[in-house]
Amino acid sequence: MSNPGDRGVVWLGSPSFPDAAREALKNTQLRANLRRATSTIRDKRLAVASELDDWEALRESAAAIKKRTSRHLDRYLVQLEQSVTAAGGTVHWAADAAEANRIVTDLVRATGEQEVVKVKSMVTQEIGLNEHLAEAGITAYETDLAELIVQLGDDRPSHILVPAIHRNRTEIRDLFTARMGEWGQPAPDGLGDDPAELAEAARLHLREKFLTAKVAVSGANFAMADTGTVVVVESEGNGRMCLTLPQTLITVMGIEKVVPTWSDLEVFLQLLPRSSTGERMNPYTSTWTGTTDGDGPQDFHLVLLDNGRSDTLADTVGRQALACIRCSACLNVCPVFERTGGHAYGSVYPGPIGAVLTPQLVGVDGDIKSGAALLPFASTLCGACYDACPVKINIPEVLAHLRAEVVEAKRTSERLPTAEAVAMKAAARVLDSPQLLAAAQKAASLGGRALARRGRIGRLPGPLHGWSDTRDTPAPPAESFRTWWRKNKEGER
């Protein structure tokens, strides 16, 4: 097993969440783009989910299937390998990002090609595959519209499903006009910012790639252990092009994506489109089983990636995060994500699911400056994500669990306790004694009222300035409840 600190879950190392969020909040265009986009998807999702009488039962089923699969993951993965191999594919096992990147690069090199087309895939972003291929002189072309926008802008995706959610159409038009020519067919002259016009420009640009590429790289939404069939769910048809036209298809898949049987798919194909795009059914569902003579890619490779997943599986509370089907419903309902956008999370997995997945994949005890340890605190624990999750991942439960792990990791790794730990210990001592609590209440009342003007405490210096910069605090009352009770009620009892 690789050392968590060495694992690549790109691109941690950017500013910590609170700092990145502070910067992002200054961008009013970003906030407006995010609010419009997330609220639209949110409403669509609610409408199509409420059409199904058995929505809650579907969520229960999905959670149960994922739970069962993760309990017997070793068995299902070996079964998947056997099925894929029997169907003419080749299975590779990668313990971490470096190994997966090496495998894919070697496979592309063996074809003699210098270009690959890509189906939108989270896992290849997780391992930084495009960057790795570029170092080996291989160009990877993203073919999903939003991923194309991100790639042309030398940008980072900010959302799992809608990677360019932080861009509006005028920004996209400008990007197409400026950059498309460097990557292939240029944008038409006088391109407008009408969505249909932008989509047509992307179509023309990408068609050239689809028709010439000999190698495609994809991720996978699901893979069935019983038949070895791999599934990709998408909206634009670019995936279908990549999965059928090239000679060689290389699929990188996290080991948690396996499901036991074809019949399990029925549950997920009802939940995923409704939860992600708010559609009853997504436009394109591609499935393939190994290779077929004279039809589609003749060479199929499946790379099974661990990269921290086995460690996550070992955590009895945290492992539920592996059930994620990457629908991003949690992002769209998250009040924090809506304000900060995805970049602040410093990971390809942003939002609530990123806040529970990233720290587990890279470990909370490793590099504190990596920022992964701060992600579980990037939440008010409001619970909207848990309600929206189609596979019932109790994200607030995992967040609270990871917070305890972060605190414990700091306690064991640092020589002196942190100021926060000292304060918490002191508070615990006071709160475990009614006498000390009463004394503290008296002190708070005197101190608070000394600070207050007209019953309100304004701006404060020190660690509480973050609170007091935008909020007044009421002065504590002269008498606590327990004091009032003792004076007025005690005698009656």
Added chain:
Amino acid sequence: MRIALFITCFNDTMFPGTGRAVVTVLERLGHTVDFPQEQTCCGQMHFNTGYRPDAVPLVSRFARTFAEYDAVVTPSASCAGMVRDNHPVLAEQYGHTELQWQVAEVVPRVHEFTEFLTDVLGVTDVGARFPHRVTYHPTCHSLRGLRLGDRPLQLLSGVKDIELVDLPAADACCGFGGTFAVKNAETSAAMLADKTDGVLSTGAEVLCAADNSCLMHIGGGLSRQGSPVRTMHLAEILAATEGAAR
């Protein structure tokens, strides 16, 4: 029925009026309320910030203090949720078998105030009068934690002469989140700004909720903006009898 009030450390210190209001309402309904003095805190701050072991003595104190009562009533959805959802977790993770038993005994008898009124006492009219324009914010812990649903609104609807107005985007978090408001102050403030905009758009005189912590946050923002909108725990509205013949 032996009823105990669990005031919560935060209300005890900052909002004693809410505790008095709970006592007023329950007494008006013909019940006697006790306040066991050994009570302190449910441990929510420690649990949510990651200091679980520090919360364990508080779990134990809570179970001991309230062991004798038929019902433990608290005017805080988030503290009720902490007891219900997380005391068993802490007892299992850190406690001996006896603590697990004590917690399992007390947890089903712990009720958030509005839940107690509607589900246990079966009342929605508590004899209150409050002739003001009021909007209600369902806090995250009431809405998605305890699933209070429209219980608070049923109770508010039973108040004489109240003018209830809907809060836009009511189910959105106000951005408080305990230590979140300090650790991620700017993000919290951005959420707060949207919540206060919503409150102001209703033209309400009073904003109420089942958690004073969220109300202190929203009220603090309103006050800083110079808004005259008052924040009140809904127990205080249910206790009010402004101008009513008694």
